[in-house]
Each structure stands twice: as C-alpha cells, then as structure tokens.
Amino acid sequence: MPFKAFLLDGAVRAFRRRPSFSKLVLVFAASGGGLVAYADARTDQAAESCQVPPKKKVVVLGTGWAGTTFVRNIDGSLYDVQIISPRNYFAFTPLLPSVTCGTVESRSITEPIRRIISKKGGEIKFWEAECFKIDPDHKKIHCRTNIATNLDGNGEFCVDYDYLVIAVGARANTFNTPGVVEHCNFLKEVEDAQKIRRSVIDCFERAILPDLDEEEKKRLLHFVIVGGGPTGVEFSAELHDFVAEDLSRLYPTVRDLVSITVIEHGGQILTMFDKRISKFAEEKFQRDGIELKTGCKVVKVADKTITMEDALHEKSSVPYGVAVWSAGIGPHPIILDFMKNIGQGNGRAVSTDEWLRVNECDGVFAIGDCATISQRKVMEDILEIFEFADKDNSGTLTVQEIKDAVEDIYIRYPQVELYLKSKHMKDIIHLVAASKGDAEKEAVEITIEEFKNVLANVDSQVKNLPATAQVAAQQGNYLAQCFNRMKECEEKPEDISISGDLHLWVEDKQLQNSQEIGSL
C-alpha cells in the first residue's frame, strides 16, 4: 500500500471517527496554542459579526520536494503562506544524474518557485533567504539573504509564524571522512551536477594534453563513485554511457584508458531494493566494465588518491580523476541546532508523530528528508489496545471483539499489516488461530498475555520511510490537504461526524498535541 494512500486514508478515517477536537480542546487544553487561540478569536469575531479575521501565517522552509509539493497543494486563500529558501527554484532531483552527463539539460529539471506561486494566483510569498535559526518559543524564524549582498546591515530579517513547516531537506553525509569535502563532488543540487559534468570533461581535456605519461592519463580518467545507492548507481551508469557514446568519439586517443569504480560499504549495491534489482545492476556493471568494490569503506580522500579499508581492515589506495560522494545524507546545521534546542539532540532527523507534527513545539511540522516519523510501537501500547478492544470488559478478547478493533489497529500501527503480509496472512485472526492451535475459532477467548504473544513480533516491521522524492512529495501533499481541511472543518463544524470511541486511543498529552490536525 503506498505511503501516501495510507496516510491520507488513515487521516480521513481517523477524522471520521474522532470527536470534534475544536470542542474538546476547550475542555482539555485551554493553553494549547495555535488553534485554540484561533477558535477563541473566531468566537469573538462571530460576536463582532462580519470582521474578517487575519489569516494564519504558515511559513514553509525549503523548496525541495516536500516544501514545493506542500505549496503546490495548499489553498493560498486560506492562509498567509510564506516560503523561505536560499534556492528560488524547485529541482526535479531524480534526473540529476542525467544532468551530470548532459542527457538532460539542467534548465529542464528546474522550475522557478515564483512561477509556481504565480500560477496559484500570487497570494503566496517567497523570500530568497536562508533560515539560520528557528525560535519555536517565540514562533519566529531568523533569516539572512544567502547571496553576498550589499544590502544595508547584514541582510538579516525575522519572520513570525503560526504554523511552521520545516522542509529543508538534508545534506550529503561525509561521516567525517577526511578530505571528502575538499576533493569529492556531491550530487544533491543542480550546481553539483553541472560541476561534475565540467570536472569529467576537464579530466578528458587534461588527459589528452601532450607530454603526459600513460599512468597520469589513467589516473585522470579513473572515475570513482562512493556509495552504491540509487544516486551512485544511476550516476555510474550515466557516466558509462556518456563515456562510451560521446566522449570516446571526441577523445578517441584516450578512450581505452577510462575506468569507472563504484565503492560500496555494504555487501551489495541498491540494498534498499529487491535482491533481483541489485543482482541485475551488478551484472550490468560487469558487462559494462564498471568495477564494483563492495564491503569497502572509504577512510580518506586526498587530491589524487582515495584510500579504502576492506572487511579485513586491509587498506588500499587508488588514484582517481573525479570522485563523486553519494554515500548517504545527514542533517543541516540548522536542523541539528533545532533538534538540540527541543531536546531531540541524538537523532539524525527531526522526529515527528504520524501526523508529521514535531511534538515538542506548538504548530511546527517537519516533512521530507529532514524529518522522520516516530512510529508508535504495538508492544508499548498493548494494554490500551487490549482495553479498547475488550468492549465488555471481560478481561479476555473474543474473536468478534478482535475483528471489531482490527481496522483501528491497522490505522494506528501499520506495522501490523506489514507483519501479516510478511507472513502471508490475511488478518490478525489468522495470527490468533496460529497461536491458539486448531481450537474452534469463533469460541476462542484470549487473555492479555496471549494477546501479547500473538503480537510479539509485529514491531520488527517498524521501518523508517526512505529519504526519497516520493516520500517527501507525498508528505507535502498530505500536510497541505490537512491544512486545507483544518480550515474547512472550522468553518463547517456540522460536517464533522462525531464518533466517541476513538478518544480512548488518545491520552490527554497526545490529545493536546493533536489539536491542530485533531480538529480534522
């Protein structure tokens, strides 16, 4: 089931079953912030009749997949939306490896943010600047223009927000390997791709110069890719085609000196995909003459050599002309600061709940590569799940009781469905049956201990979503839909169907945090 469908489906289902939190909020969480204040304001204004309330300020940081998709989908007439990013265009990043070799022109994979927002009617604002500090206590964003500027002062300014959507993405992770920043190319931005293209051609131009010995030519024409993920593999393949089809025709005298090496720390490339895909790629590499060094960790990059360590900790060095580092991603400094500030100091990305909210801050959301969803564990909530399902408070669950609760369990704990799928089972009842032996199914009653045993292994299926364009775009879209409906529901509360049972799932603390999206 695709992530987007799941989240949206989950939200809609949760929304249908959930009581109107805009009412609950007034009971449970008068100090809740954002929406409460708004609800109050709305009441006051209703009393003052037709005065138009000021729009809530939604600030979006970043113009990557997550931020741009959010902006594309949010209803600009409902909110005062401001986008802040040092990059005034959106880039279709999956095609970056093709830009490195000129297969696709960089212009073709970029779209100006201002064109995107002008298509939406121009209500949305964009500031080309870099956020250098998020202040969730005062709901402020500190920015500076990212260009060497001759603005008066230091080019810094400050923006208030009611809701903040952090979508700044990630940066290449060097794992503190010495020399990587100085000597390697990355492949995150359009500029990176253009630089790689220039570097590759420069190497050919240099290798063809007179008075150069064979060894030096070979070094210049040795292209090394560190990291066998999708980016690294796709770039290697593009580079091979570029060399074979274009460059060998333009530089015929050095065509036989070219070599391409992919260095991968793990045991195989493309580990995140099906084994068959890895195998296919590895075989293709072999046919194309791309050398693959798996189980090797790069420990140092110098100006002309890359040093790596194999599984037996044996070190070896290879000379190279151009090195591309695509070994993984890590958080931007501003995200590290922010996480430290809100007590998430140990993470590798901002942790959110399943509604993409940063629990520690009011009105702050995080999406895309800079965020990770902390998936709720079944075993941590097992008692509440049991009590929720045990409608008659008998202390045991009947098969019927389990069946009634199954849908809600699936929404809240997607790992349960994944686990069942991995076991080729259709629903929890089969798990119960498997655990209770061949006992007559309908008559079975299980205790809390038995219930625990049945679900003991489902949490093994808890996985982080991959840091891909797809996930970021789906999160951006989902969040925008939530924002659009949040407003709708406030305006037409009668549309909200109240079903009282879901609140059992939610502890008071969670309820407070839920208030913005909860009101859906």
Place this chain on the structure above:
Amino acid sequence: MPFKAFLLDGAVRAFRRRPSFSKLVLVFAASGGGLVAYADARTDQAAESCQVPPKKKVVVLGTGWAGTTFVRNIDGSLYDVQIISPRNYFAFTPLLPSVTCGTVESRSITEPIRRIISKKGGEIKFWEAECFKIDPDHKKIHCRTNIATNLDGNGEFCVDYDYLVIAVGARANTFNTPGVVEHCNFLKEVEDAQKIRRSVIDCFERAILPDLDEEEKKRLLHFVIVGGGPTGVEFSAELHDFVAEDLSRLYPTVRDLVSITVIEHGGQILTMFDKRISKFAEEKFQRDGIELKTGCKVVKVADKTITMEDALHEKSSVPYGVAVWSAGIGPHPIILDFMKNIGQGNGRAVSTDEWLRVNECDGVFAIGDCATISQRKVMEDILEIFEFADKDNSGTLTVQEIKDAVEDIYIRYPQVELYLKSKHMKDIIHLVAASKGDAEKEAVEITIEEFKNVLANVDSQVKNLPATAQVAAQQGNYLAQCFNRMKECEEKPEDISISGDLHLWVEDKQLQNSQEIGSL
C-alpha cells in the same frame, strides 16, 4: 564592398599578377625562414624521391570567431593544425545580450570545438590550455592548463609552430577606472551573461524582501549600463523587455521601482552606425523609459554607487544594483607582452600588414579583435604610385595612364575608393577633373605635385576595422583560404600565371615579409 570580398578579391588579383615567389625567394631572401626552409626541403625530398615531407605545424591561439572560422576553413589534411585555448567551445557572441535575459539558452549559442574538429575528420588537435608566452625567436608557444589542476608539476607544456595564428581576442577595457573590476559585470563570455542574469534576479529577490525601505529597493532595481555601443544598447533593450514581460509579473510589488540607465561617454549612442540608427535607438529608449546619459564619463565605481563626470567636469553619483561595463575592449596581457617583445609596445592591438602577417616575426599571423591592419598610406607611397602609373617615364601622367593604374591603386589603397564614395565620385578621373577645372579631359597631363594635390585628402578615410564578429570571421576565413592555396601553389607551380608588373609595388623588405602569402 564587404571586407571579406575585398580582401579575397585583392588576394586573388594580387596572386594572379605576382611572380612565383617560391622562385623569387631563393633570389632575394635566402634567410627568410618558414617557406624558404620548406622550399629547400621540398627540393631535397624531390631528389630523395617519394618520401612524404612532415606537415607544417600551424598553431592557432583562441577559439573565438577568428580562430574558429580559421579552423573551420583550413584544410586539415595539408597542415598539422593545433588549436590552443582555455575555452573548449565556440560561442556565438552576438547573442550574448539575449542570454543575459534568458531569451536564448547559453547552450544554444555554444558549440564544442571538439565537435567542430571531429566534423572535419579529426586530424586537427585541440589543447584546452592558456598560452602565457609567445616565443617567436624559437617558434614556440608556452602553455599551461587553465583549470586548477592536480596534474604533476605545474601543468605547463610547450608547443612548436611553423605558422602561428594569434586569435586570442580582446578583454574588456576598464580604462583603469577604479572599482570596475570589483563591482561591474562584463559581457564578453557566456559565463558573464549567466552571471548578469543571476545578478539581476538576485536584485529582484533582495528588493522584494520584507523590512527594506523604498530607497534601498530602488537602488537594488537600478540597472546601469556603461557604454552605448552595440553590446550595451542591445543588453539595455533585452533587460527592459525582460523586466517588462517577465520579472514584473513575477515580482509585481516592486515593478514600478525598476529603472535602467545607459551612460555613454560620447555625444550619442551607437556612434559607429548611421546617424538614423542612433536616433531610432535613442527614441526607442525614451519611449521605453530607459534613461540615457550621454557625454558622461564614469570615473569611479563603488559597491553601491557609480560616480560620473559630465562634459563640464561636474561629478555626480547614482546608486545602483547591477552595473554592466561594456565601454570598450583592450588587449590581453599576453598580447601586451608579445607586442613589447616585437617592438610594437605602443599599440592597442597587434599590428599586421594587409595580408594579416605580423611583419616583425616570421610565420606569425594575427586576426580578430587582438589585431589591427596597418593600412598603407597613399601619401607615404605617392612617389612609387606615380612612377608605377607613369609607364612612359614622361614625368607626367595622362588620363589613360591613370585609368590603367586605377585598379591596382584601389586594391592597395582601399581608402581611395572610400574617399571617392564620400565625395559621390565614380573614379579618380573625376578627382583629377575637379582639380584641373574644365580642361579637356583626355588631353590633361598632371605632374607629381598636381597628383599629390589630387590625392591629398584620401588618407583621411583610413579607418581601423571594427572589432566585430563579422570582421574576425572574415579574417579567419580569408587566412584559411590563403593557407589552403599556399599549399596548392607549391604543389602545382605551373598553375601560377606570372605577370611581372606588380613587383614594382613591392620593396625588397616587403617582399621578404610577403614570402608565405606571396607564393600564392
């Protein structure tokens, strides 16, 4: 008459009338270098029968209009051609102003040199490197790779030549105005155009930021162009269209704060063209709201202001966002060094004769913006012209004698035709008639003094060719044709028709210098 046609025509005519210099050379100029050595070699080889002589090395410096057109047209099978340039592509520079505004994509106006030479069969070599020293005494070119390189050593190498074609172009001339290099954009290269585009958009992005006062916004959106030549004027017009059509839609809140100013030292813009064109452009500027400051000289550029001085030496400063300097061109440092080395220290470009040869060095040619043709003056050669025309050595010229010599005079001294044209006269006879009054024409005889009076003012029409793409391309093409035919004529000397009279035009010294092309 277009320059190209004139020169080619001239060469062909000169060629037909000239004696076979490959013979003359052995008589007059045994120490002449290049061709002499070659002619000797050919004789030796003829004796040794069928050994193939090594091809002569032609080194071309530069890949602009002149160099590329030369390479496109030279017959690569006749010579060992090597091109050296820090830029491995040819750029269609007249479209640069359009690239600054995105009307044309930079990719569309560039063509890789390697593609050009691979189309020609791949015999021509290209080295991506910068020539930093020309050594005409040893016929060597010293080069270094222009990219920050991790080549062993310093990336320097040396190339020998038999013939050297200098076509390195020119660079922007700042006239030593303080602050220009630091704060102004130029418009010579594709990168310059891309940078201007980014700078203009950056100014809009900055001007639209919150918390900026009106004055600062106006400053950021004030675009100043220094120099009212074709480049500056075309850029101003493109920028105006870009602002009016695209940017004002994307940045509607600041559209009314934009201003464009063109500062021109002279009394009007586009001085090199017809007055009507200047007038049309000035009126168009007025309609478009582009401010034109003629008679103003920029004396200083600071980071936010440009200071200029008007005709009355009154200084004034204007704040600006982006400044583009297109006030003129000057020689590259390597050309300055070379000129000093060969005793042309005072010039602004390498001076050549009308055959594009650098007289001071053997086998060296200079074409395009880095060169200028020293046009022969009529008044300096008046005695020889008179003697040449005076077939019967009578000490006076009859109208018929003048008529007979007219064609050769036109070839050698194009200013004569220009002068006649400026006086709306058809040929020299009219000049004579005008000078001698209504005397019976055929019977008129004029003395040397009268002849001097007749031609006294023609040298006022001596003009340098403009530094345009057209001139550079025509020179490159012409020189390539000469090279191609030089080889042909050596191989088939019987095709050369000998007509003895032209040598009267040529002094011994000039003859020596003529030897390469002279053999045509």
